[in-house]
Amino acid sequence: MTAGTAALTAMLLVTAVSARAEPKPAVKQLKKELSELQKDADKLITDYYAGRIAHQKAEKAEKAAREKLAAAQEVYDHHSTSLRAMAVAQYVGGEPSQLALLTGNRDPSALLGRMALGQHLIDVQDARVRGYAEVRDARRQAGEEAEARADDLRRTVEDLGERKEKAERQIEKIKDRIDLLYTAPGIRRPDGTWVPQLPDGPDNITPRMRLVRNLIEDRFEVPFGIGCYRPIQDGGEHPLGRACDFMLSQGGAMPSAAELERGDEIAAWAVKNARRLGIMYVIYRQRIWHVRTGSWRPMSDRGGTTANHYDHPHISVY
Incomplete structure (x- = not known):
């Protein structure tokens, strides 16, 4: 091989490696972006x-x-009942009419007394009707006010939801920028894969797996626990300290809808950050995603919620 050929080959190799390697954002720039995002987030909050x-x-x-x-x-209901009772009483003759009062006793003094009583009854009826009208109007006004306040409440609920979504989106941006501050430890090969690491520490997992576990735990909480190293030699990465299960329920129970969504978010995050963090594959909901293929494929039925990875995303690193 001539010197020129060797130089050309070396240059092509460097170019190929550079093309495969993802550009690492500058920490200073990321911190500046984080500061700006934090200010915007504080305003939104x-x-x-x-x-x-x-x-x-x-x-x-x-x-x-x-x-x-x-x-x-x-x-209103009380007055309505009273008014209906008065109308029924008049209809069946329960209250004396003016004509009956005037054509009864011909004695002038008795007649005047009856006329006064008749006027009194008329006044009472008029008062009842006026009272009913006032109560009816008050009820209508109260109904209109209640409807207006209900509309105000609906608008504030919608507005509050929009404000919350804006704040949550901003917080997600901050989390994404924080993720970019971290890169998997160890040596990365030219083809994008990583040189294996030895497990260490009391948790018996590799530094690469520990970073992924800690980032997920901080971001998604994982309230049902995280299981990583186990000594059983089953051909997988758990006994090598290169895999963790992020539990969404206990005792093999099917997770709630909210926990299944949490699992979806963890799996999506792992896929998104796989190349930078040295993630090799993800298993969730009887499917597997591998960094080499970059796509999900179905898995065979292993006979249970846990075996089929419905109650936890499994993440393995190189």
Whole structure:
């Protein structure tokens, strides 16, 4: 091989390795971006807090309006019953009419007394009708106010949801930038794979697996625990300290919808960060994703929730 050929070959190798290697963002730039994102996040969180206060006020106003409407409805129902009883009594002759009062006794003094009684009854009926009209109007006003407060509450709920989503998206951006500050320890080969590491520490896992575990634990919490090293030689990476299971339930039970979603998020995060963090493959919901293929494929039924990885994402590193 001539010197020129050797130089050309070396240059091609360097170019190929550079093309495969992912550019590592500068830590200084990432920290600057984090600082800016944090400022924006603080503003959004403050805005979200203001929305919560407005929502609480709207809830109180809506509750007061409903209580006022219920009281007005009770009074309205009472007056309606009383007015109906009065109308029925008049219809069947339960109360004397003016004509009966005037054509009864011809004695002038008795006649005047009856006329006065008749006028009194008319006044009582008029008062009942006027009272009913006032109660009816008060009930209608209370209903309109309750409807308006309910509309206000619906708007504040929608607004609060939008503010919360904005804040959550900003927090996700911060988490993504923080992830970029970390790169898998160890040596990476030109083909993108990683040289294996020895397990160490009391947890008996490799530094690469420990980094992935810690990042997932910090970001997704994993309330049902994380299982990594186990001594059983089953042909997998657990006894080599290169695999962890992120549990979504206990006792082999099917996880809740919220926990299944958490598992989806963990698996998606692992796929997204696989090349940078040295993740080799992910198993979840009876499917496997491998970094070499870059796609999910189904797995055979192993006969149970845990065996089929429905209650935990499994992550193996190089």
